[in-house]
Amino acid sequence: MAASSTVPPASLLRQAYLRQSTAFCPGCGHGIFMNAFLRAAAALPLDFDRTVFVSGIGCGAWVPSPHFLADTLHVTHGRAMAFAAGVQRARPDLNIVVISGDGDLATIGGNHLIHAARRQTPIKVFCLNNWLFGMTGGQVSATTPREARTATTPAGNPDPPFDLVRLVLGAGAPFAARWPVSLPRQLARGIEHALREPGFAFVEVLSICPTHFGRINEPLFPAGEAPQSIPWRMLEWLRRQCIEREKAAALSPEERAGKILIGEWRGEECWP
């Protein structure tokens, strides 16, 4: 992939890379990710004619298919990594990029994810973590925070969530990163870094689902003095909670409590 170049404005990005406008709910974080991904793709540039996008089922899976002007495989629920591994074996000359959600990649398809990390299959994986199954109605997933309410845990989730970065690093991934949609510039840079990796690369994208997660967990996202929409409050919450791992290293355990570490990790590094 060539060196970074100037990224064209959003209208040209749409013309160059998208088939249609999005059908995401108003305020959904996935649109921010899509914009950041296209900016990273344009900066590299990522040749869409030599890239296969693979996704499973869910709102995150809609990012490449039907939107991207590229070859896309939109497969059965939880099986994006398995199909992507097959494409990679058959056509190692192509860029293989998986974009799907936490329900698809880490819950139903968690087994495929950890084994792709273990094998270091050269696939770039972007997991849009919105803390539940969004498209199917807001059910609990493997990343739903403890105590959070979902359609299937109306009294609060009793179980601890996966830390996806730790999960894939523990399985053997050589590169993993976590960025929130509340920091779109850092997110675009992080996507670009992952796409430049020669081998397996995993990015957890902290996204927001105002429709299912935000509405049912509204008290978790306190409003400011002026009236603010739920998506705005969720983005503000993410912005407050996320801290870059280098800055977190200077904090005391009390100051770090409850914070979400963001940044990039190499497989050989000890966690955190």
Ligand code: SF4
């Ligand atoms: S259900 Fe949630 S994740 Fe899906 S498009 Fe709507 S806001 Fe986004």
